[in-house]
Amino acid sequence: xxxxxxxxxxxxxxxxxxxxxxxxxxxxxxxxxxxxxxxxxxxxxxxxxxxxxxxxxxxxxxxxxxxxxxxxxxxxxxxxxxxxxxxxxxxxxxxxxxxxxxxxxxxxxxxxxxxxxxxxxxxxxxxxxxxxxxxxxxxxxxxxxxxxxxxxxx
Numbered sequence: 001x002x003x004x005x006x007x008x009x010x011x012x013x014x015x016x017x018x019x020x021x022x023x024x025x026x027x028x029x030x031x032x033x034x035x036x037x038x039x040x041x042x043x044x045x046x047x048x049x050x051x052x053x054x055x056x057x058x059x060x061x062x063x064x065x066x067x068x069x070x071x072x073x074x075x076x077x078x079x080x081x082x083x084x085x086x087x088x089x090x091x092x093x094x095x096x097x098x099x100x101x102x103x104x105x106x107x108x109x110x111x112x113x114x115x116x117x118x119x120x121x122x123x124x125x126x127x128x129x130x131x132x133x134x135x136x137x138x139x140x141x142x143x144x145x146x147x148x149x150x151x152x153x154x
Contacts, residue, residue, distance in 0.1 A: 013101045021077075024097060025069065028079055032066040035107040037084060039063045043096040059098070062090060065107040069094070082109040 016024050031038045043057040064081030071077055077094035087109055 013099050015099045016097050021094060024100070025077065025094060027102060028066055028069060028094075028100070031102045032069065035065070037063055037065055037103045037105045037107070038081070039101045039103065040079070040092060040097055041099040042092050043098065044092075057096070062092075063103075064090060064092075065109050082107075084109070 014024070014027065028038060030036075039061065040063075041059060041061045044060050045053045046056040046058040048054055062081075063084040064079070065084065066079055066081040068080040069077065070080070079092045079094055079097070081090055081092070082088070083090045
């Protein structure tokens with residue numbers, strides 16, 4: 001019998017070096033869809049005291065309310081989320097995510113709309129990007145949704 005090992009709160013830390021980028025993106029999209037907070041350990045470019053990038057990568061850990069996953073113009077997949085500590089929008093490159101945990105706690109922060117402008121063309125350069133794009137079509141609203149759409153309330 002195989003037993004999955006979880007920590008005491010029922011959350012499991014996933015290490016991205018032990019799974020495919022597709023699996024990571026699938027888990028993060030599920031967190032977006034179910035509005036669950038995700039704690040992400042990732043590498044970011046270090047900045048000096050003046051805010052200039054040093055070229056060094058340093059590890060950072062943030063708890064995010066993910067509101068979008070998209071492909072940038074240069075072909076990178078990025079995760080956009082609201083930082084639970086600061087309340088500010090933050091962007092994390094998917095290829096720099098080292099580990100993550102999806103929590104049971106739900107969203108509380110106001111976030112930007114997760115929509116792509118009509119007619120925007122995104123060049124897909126890898127299967128992972130295509131999957132991210134297709135998952136995005138499944139999860140993101142096709143039209144603007146806000147609090148005035150009471151018929152959509154759960």
